[in-house]
Amino acid sequence: MTRADNSHKNTSQERLPCSRRHGYVLFTDGTDIDGIGCAILAKLAFGDDVNIIYPKYPIRPGIKKFLADHKHEWYPHTYFITDLWPGNDIASERVKIFDHHGHTGSDPHDCGTSSFYNYLVGDNKLQPTKIINSFVELTRLFDTFEWREHNHDAPYRLHLLFKAWGRERYIKVFLGKLLNNLELFLPEDLATADVQQKKITKICKEIADASKIVTIDGRQVMLTECPLMYRNELRDYLFYGTPSADALIILISDTSLVLYRSLKNDYDISIISQRFGGSLHPSRDGLRADGYPNADIFTLFGK
Numbered sequence: 001m002t003r004a005d006n007s008h009k010n011t012s013q014e015r016l017p018c019s020r021r022h023g024y025v026l027f028t029d030g031t032d033i034d035g036i037g038c039a040i041l042a043k044l045a046f047g048d049d050v051n052i053i054y055p056k057y058p059i060r061p062g063i064k065k066f067l068a069d070h071k072h073e074w075y076p077h078t079y080f081i082t083d084l085w086p087g088n089d090i091a092s093e094r095v096k097i098f099d100h101h102g103h104t105g106s107d108p109h110d111c112g113t114s115s116f117y118n119y120l121v122g123d124n125k126l127q128p129t130k131i132i133n134s135f136v137e138l139t140r141l142f143d144t145f146e147w148r149e150h151n152h153d154a155p156y157r158l159h160l161l162f163k164a165w166g167r168e169r170y171i172k173v174f175l176g177k178l179l180n181n182l183e184l185f186l187p188e189d190l191a192t193a194d195v196q197q198k199k200i201t202k203i204c205k206e207i208a209d210a211s212k213i214v215t216i217d218g219r220q221v222m223l224t225e226c227p228l229m230y231r232n233e234l235r236d237y238l239f240y241g242t243p244s245a246d247a248l249i250i251l252i253s254d255t256s257l258v259l260y261r262s263l264k265n266d267y268d269i270s271i272i273s274q275r276f277g278g279s280l281h282p283s284r285d286g287l288r289a290d291g292y293p294n295a296d297i298f299t300l301f302g303k
Helices: 033-049 059-069 112-122 130-143 154-165 167-179 187-209 228-239 295-300
Strands: 024-028 050-053 078-082 095-098 212-216 219-226 247-252 258-262 288-291
Touching (some): 033 050, 033 078, 033 112, 033 130, 033 154, 033 167, 078 112, 095 112, 112 130, 130 154, 130 167, 154 167, 154 187, 187 228, 219 228, 228 247
Parallel strands (some): 024 078, 078 095
Antiparallel strands (some): 212 219, 247 258, 258 288
């Protein structure tokens, strides 16, 4: 596989003894395989000439400050923001946003990784290969939940390996596979995924058992606290099991976020999320919305 030609770099900048100047900067979500898929693609396209940043929530202030601090500098050539939505006003000729959460009119079947990949290939920054195509498609199927519709387990295995290995090892392993056209899943990878699935099921059961159910506007709503890394697993554990409530509100225990999730296909979660100020990343199907905690949420959770 060939990488983008980086011969235009100013080599004198590479010899600076302090922090290295990069031709590209990528802001991406570091908590799931979609955001990390974008990081892997950036490394494939730009090698060491990309600085990858995983912003903390709330993401908008941090990204705006970074851009303001560097607005008069000739580098980097381009900023990419993937799988994150800092606001349309931040986009410009040098700042390109690839987000799929309903804000940019993107295809609902796309994800951050697939959108970013299409751009890189279309702009001749990355040469496509069969193995990269497969990796991007599996990531897309997982992030759009289409893997469940097709009864396709491979996308979920990517997710399980990310949980088992952590961010840096996941990037290292799959970057190596994609660079060298290796199989995505070895037998030992599948065994690791199976072990991780059992661990996740156990953790989700413990979290669900510790939750409580309250009535809001005549609906049964489950209140729970959960680390960010298990937010999707908990919702799936309840949604595809035998949910005892109509909706789920998750107070994320390790960052400043509140997640609103419907546990019934016919219940629009925005009815509850808007009441408590949840307005980030509302899904097109009405099943998901995010927000930041406020006094009403803390009162609801008895804090």
